[in-house]
Amino acid sequence: MAQSNNISAAQISADYERRRREAQEAAEREGVANAAEVAEDEPQEERVETAAQKKKRKRQQEQALAKIKKSKGKKGKKNEVGEPDSDDDAAWDMYTKKTPLPGQLENCELCDKRFTVTPYSKTGPDGGLLCTKCSKEQEAARKKDAKPKKQAVSRDKRRHTQSNLLDGIVSDGAKSLEQLCIEKVADNIRDVEEFGDLPKSLLNRLSQLLSKRRVITSRTLDLFLRPDYDTIDIYDCGKLEVDDYIKMFAVVPKAQNVNLRNAGQFKDEVIDYIVERHVPLRNLQLEAANLVSNAVWAKLFSHCGQRLEYLKLTWLDYSMDDDTFDHLISGCPNLKRLKIKKCFRLSDQALSAISSLHNLEHLSLRFPAPTTSPALRDLIASIGANLRTLSLESFEEADDEVLSTIHHTCTQLTKLRFCENDLCTDAGFVSLFHNWQSPPLSFIDFSSNRSIDYTQPDGPEEDPTGLASAGFETLMAHSGSRLEHLEIASCRHIDYAAFARVFDGKKEYPLLREVNISFLTKIDTTIAAGIFRSCPAMKKVTAFGCFNISDVAVPKGVALIGVPNAQDSIVQEGEMEMDWMP
Template structure:
């Protein structure tokens, strides 16, 4: 009888234990369904026996390399719970960062580069050519190149442009562009070159005929002496920013090499090159055919009279920092105008003029200049629209290829719309311009000519007009330009490649055809519609056939 209560007691204990286990299992299942981070009660118990991490300042062995190091608050945890030294912690962080980046979706980059190329007038479609890829590779690895070898001059010049844009034209890479058999040396960004580097040009390339150095801030008198001594064939000089050359040294250059000089371009000279230097230039350089003086602060009205004595001048570009009396400029054009092929006058404003508007300057251009191919007359607020009408009406000069008349308008902050009689190029003048030169015109800049009406733009760039040679046009800050005008340009200019519309806020949602770049319209679509070009070609192929293959009539996208 004693054994029976014992078995009963054991059976009750077993039932109680089974009931407890069943309750625990039910709780674990409920925790898993709720997404709890605890795996089991056993894990909670084992957490009590884990090794406590060393405190900062204590010594510990690295879990990866076993190196003894001092623990800091920034010590990284290893994969097995230990700590890592600084070196292993950095490597582990790099690996984690690379893993995260590789898991992210690919993001299109290069937007800034694309817009930079557009502003430079460079547009690429499809895959780059092998030549372009090779040029880009050379520019990327500029410091590892020993020599270029025999390269054609256009490719060498293109490399010089890319090296300059990437700020890679330094003393070590500069030598790559010096070859003894060259007759042209063009460095488009020489700001990183030292004085000794310029002497190497004339030592390595003694037969150089054309020299172009931009931002040559370390070009000094000693370099001019070395150039006079070595470069016996030099006929074309272009220097930008050569401010360390003294006035006397400029005169020495003209005395020694002036008879052979055919072209001279000087820009951004502040400390030297005054009227005496220009007087020496015109005296000792009688065969000069091309002259460009821009932003040379020391030259004034007397230099205008000196330039008027150059009898063989064909290309003239002047941009003065000082105000020049109008009668001096009129006298200059009257003397050199008959032989000019290009004429560029920027910022010629007579501050002493009290007579208001006068068209003397463009009148003398129309009378004396009959061989011009390029005309730039910008940033002027004295000539009237009637003067431009007279210039382009019955002008015996052939149609111009290049015209830049930007910012010819009245400048008065109190009256932004200008006077009733428009100052500068306006509707009538623009119409006369296009009638005279539109058939051969390739480049047109009329930015900031705010008095040209929308009706004039719409009439000139209408479906009835065609300008077969126009390739680039700048309409920036002409507020009346809108989507209709830009679409008319696409339609009436079959050779157009570039349209600039900064400040034209009415240009909205315009569809840009293939191979054309539109700059300055933030809401314009990207250059799309390759489909439109294909459709137009397809229509030409089947023109003359009555409903070929039973298809309906094809309408081009840009009708």
């Protein structure tokens, strides 16, 4: 196949050469005649003129050539069976007689160098041919111009941007040197022998990153233990065993702040060791320490309880029942901060036990077991006055009276969370915030306060359930001036007009920097723009499932997360431009 091609190509080329030669001879004869006829006495001038008009003629020739090529193509298609296009060939030869052909010599249009024309020689800006070097340069320049366009959006890049957005990283520019180093250390943790004199805050961040990558083992744990430390922060203890926990308190006997997450193997022996060695615990956070027996819990709190100021117990599903919890409370009268979450065996009895902790300033509760509204009310009524933080998650039986108790007793709150409830009504939320003695709050989380009656997706028409329009407006009127963090995800009975009034672009919430408006499907582009305009300090807007937001101009430095219809505008540079706002 290749051979036959070669043969025919050779034939064609031979024919072509022959025809070209004939035409050239004819042209030369003609040219000589013309020269003799027209300008016999000024041959030099003629040559000069030729040089000056060379370019023009070349362009004309090329245009003609293009025309011929076109017509040739058409004709060829038309009469495929017809005789060879001898006429066209003649025309071709006639017009191409002066164009240098592959193999011939020509002067480069740009650098005037003499060079051999090849099929790859490029045409210059004025239509002449270019030498190899200039051709290459021209190509390179062309590619350079084309490149930026091509870079526009690659999938990986977008994925990366999105991933960063979810982590709340929207700042332009390079990562901080600290961040770079911490990541590098985490990458090479196997080769690190000791951290040396790293400051506490850096140790904490390293622990977080290493825990996230799940590389905290018995060996890497040693890096975080030094006799002069008073803090142990390990966010993932999943790979640690009893001996490792005992080692912690052996190496760091003065540990005051202990934070162990995922501490499945934190067993009786460890607590025995802590009690034996009189570890001066003041802040204790334990997650998933399920192998500690009730008796040993009681022992721990009766020994260390007096000193404890901060206690956080999460994910205890087997140990820690109501009676043990009573021991805990009676043993730790000085607690200032108490967080009890996902302890499956605690119920109303635990709530009433907490009400004896009069030093509490921060209280966060999430009880999976059912509790009753009166028990919760009594708790708030007895200790609410001192509270700075009150976080009640998923108290499904809490009703408007709980809100009213909060209104009457809690007057020093800065942080309030009351989420996942479908009993409280909008009127209840209005009365909570209306004329509330408490100064404006800085953190409010009222996620998922809505009706969950599927027969009435919009909730009852009269007296709406959950945080609805009136409640939301009263909330913003009360706390808007100091509010920094607002979560109202899934409070779907707040209507459009309420959002439009609250975020009208004229009212300003100077400190609000994080807001979660996920699954509030009524929010559209205009409201989103209003949020950006009303909150100059905004950093992060979480808006999963807000399908009506699209093409919103996101101010620089703001992370807009989860919006499915505004992928391209998610990080946008430049200042806000919202002249189209109503």
